[in-house]
Amino acid sequence: MKENLIAFLTTSSLVTPEKAAEIAGHFTFQEIPKNAFFLEEGKIANNYLFLEKGFMRVFAYDMDGNDVTTGFAAPQQVVLEVSSFFNRTRSQENIQALTDCEGWGLTYDELNQLFHARPEFREFGRHVLVKAFTTLKTRMLSMITETAEQRYAGLLNTNPAIFQHAPLKNIASYLGITDTSLSRIRKEFSKK
Amino acid sequence: MKENLIAFLTTSSLVTPEKAAEIAGHFTFQEIPKNAFFLEEGKIANNYLFLEKGFMRVFAYDMDGNDVTTGFAAPQQVVLEVSSFFNRTRSQENIQALTDCEGWGLTYDELNQLFHARPEFREFGRHVLVKAFTTLKTRMLSMITETAEQRYAGLLNTNPAIFQHAPLKNIASYLGITDTSLSRIRKEFSKK
């Protein structure tokens, strides 16, 4: 039943299979139907989710009211609005299911209890945060050093599935360009 | 002696003054002279530093060998290459003192011991990571939604002191533009 969750807890080698099973016991099953919001702007995130099936999109609005995609979530990843969840503050971001989703969730209180009670879970939790940070840093560096076309090619490599589930305009804002530019880049790119 | 460090541990309200003093006891004094490297590419970061005085620059090299500034550190901040420190992997980044620096440091082993032994320090450590993540996310959003001039104005607001310590070409790559463009942006900006 929870084998994917247990495997995920185990991969980092910070948690033994036995401990992983115990920890997994605290997670509860979650379903988020397509287009439903896992988190809405203005609310306090109270769900730490291991996504097992489906895809989600994270987005915010800029000062002009434009929808800006700040992230995508794919299966076997943690879905989390870090700032709102840990600081208990209102989220500035929305998280919406692009497809029907299933996963395993923890509330803030449940997570904190595990965090303090179980050394392995602390290490694991830190590892998840560190990985998210590192991923974002890599993305930041690519924004600085790469062209839009290179970033497009990179996304095509690391997360090809997202192109089947998110409209191109969302992918464009994630890449930091307009949908018009992405369309042209795709045209150029397909020639090669 | 360690009053700034203690104050820093205390500000988040996650650590009481008494506990802060105990925790501070484990930090050791560090000096980094101007231009010295706090961390060099290829080495494993083993220093978690609370910077009390001075300024530092974090940078990496892109595929063409260009120096890209990925961050700056100012007083009262934690200086840390997250990925290398926590994953015990070789750093891809360099951290160099822009001025003579002083601060308080912990090794990885010392940090981990405190992390597991002291609930308040765990909360505090998580808080530091969350804050770093949130700051980076905000910067990422500004890369997507703002013009170079707006990002320049933002940096001028949030960290004016850095302009006294880092050459403009470093600030330019941090903002994601060339030094030529930054020079022009400054010219336009000063007219207003």
Added chain:
DNA sequence: TTCCAGGCTTGCCAAATGGCAAGAATTCAT
């Protein structure tokens, strides 16, 4: 089936940013 809305592409032109090279200004080591 028909119609509508959203998504995607394209043409035209404007704006933002980059590349290169020269020169001025500043800093640094000797």
Added chain:
DNA sequence: ATGAATTCTTGCCATTTGGCAAGCCTGGAA
């Protein structure tokens, strides 16, 4: 103090990306 190296600015032009509007295509609702 002198010369060398670095930093910063500027002119010229190329490239990248954006803004807008039109048109096409497609999928879902009635």
